[in-house]
Amino acid sequence: MNYILFVSNKESVNPYYVAAWKNLAVSNGVSESNIKFQMFSGTEKTYMDSNEVNEYCKGIVVNWMGQKDDKRVLHILKLAREKAIPLLAIFTYGNDKAIHLLTDDSADQIASYMDNGGMYNIKNLYLYLLNKFLKLDVIYKNPETLPWSGIYMPEEDNVVEKEVFLRSIIILLCLL
Known part of the structure; x- marks a missing residue:
């Protein structure tokens, strides 16, 4: 089954993102396996297993506390490039707050959902990802500034x- 991979090391918000997805999946009748989560702790030094990013992965979203030079993020970026998977990584620190391997419009839309936060935007982020990358017939709304x-x-x-x-x-x- 095709899926989107959501990667984060933001321990304080990770449960929020997972809970929002489970609630949305149930209320919209989509499979919970359409979005998979890979959560790292802030001090964890492990790398993502390259087998977790397989031919069924149709997009990767990285929500990262830190800068883009983190070796774990660089590893994910390398996997995405090698396997030609669209990726957007958003960082908390540094001059470059985002890197992406997808169209500017999609990158801006995803970043706007995440920057604005809130349950409304997180749910619509997931709907947008399902629509754009998995081609599921779900309706999403544009991001709202809260x-x-x-x-x-x-x-x-x-x-x-x-x-x-x-x-x-x-x-x-x-x-x-």
Whole structure:
């Protein structure tokens, strides 16, 4: 089965990305194996096994805490080049925040989802990847810039701004 490989060493957000995918896969009726995760700890020095990147891998997204000269990332980049797999790697530090082996439009779209963050953008990142690289008939929405601050409500996809929250509280109080 074809899949997208998601690689990260950001220990604090890795569970968030995995949970968002599992939720999205169930709610959209797609196989959880359409996206595979390879998570590294910040201190781990192991390299990705080249067998994990096989002919069924149709794209690689790297979300990396650090710079592009990390040997583990360079190894992944080498594998992607050798096997002609589209790749986008986004880095936290350094002058070059991204490297990619795909069209500029796709790279910009993926980077925008990741830069803006939030459940809405992460879910649509996955839908975009499924649509563009696995050619699945799923609908994605463009990235949205989220507010810098707001109120988290679990039933909402995004952070709720103060005005929306206050309106919902007033409506709730009127119903009581």
